[in-house]
Each structure stands twice: as structure tokens, then as C-alpha cells.
Amino acid sequence: MNQAALVQAGKQVGRQCELLTAVQALPAAPDLVRVWNAAGDLRNDVAHCGFRKRPRPSKSLVSAVTDLAGHLDQLPL
Numbered sequence: 001m002n003q004a005a006l007v008q009a010g011k012q013v014g015r016q017c018e019l020l021t022a023v024q025a026l027p028a029a030p031d032l033v034r035v036w037n038a039a040g041d042l043r044n045d046v047a048h049c050g051f052r053k054r055p056r057p058s059k060s061l062v063s064a065v066t067d068l069a070g071h072l073d074q075l076p077l
Helices: 002-008 018-025 031-046 056-076
Strands: none
Touching: 002 018, 002 031, 018 031, 031 056
């Protein structure tokens, strides 16, 4: 998934894993990558306990997690 996110952002990846090809073949790949990136960003805000350049306030984190859950529900199975 990380490689798919890099490719979607227009960046080069080294040795491509097999999962990249499978993810890129999915019709919902762009949406899946956006959800992946959002989840990673939320995870970093929580894991780094607010010690990031622009940490989100806790109320904003709760709202973002709720929004993310809604996006996950909309992804096709």
C-alpha cells in the first residue's frame, strides 16, 4: 500500500512489490490509497502524542477518525 501511495503521489519507487500491481488493478485504488494515507496520518498524530509540526487537536482527531470510518464503509468489498 505504501508503494501505491507513492506512485499515486507521482513519486518513484524502487523494486516494486507484487501487491502494488494488485492494488493498482482495483477500480477503487485511488480511494483506497487516500484512506490508507489518512489512516497513517491519524496514526502518526496519536503515536507521536502531539509532537509533530502541526498536530491536530484531540477533538479534531475524533472527528477525523469518524470520517475515516465512513470512508472505509464506502469502499467496495
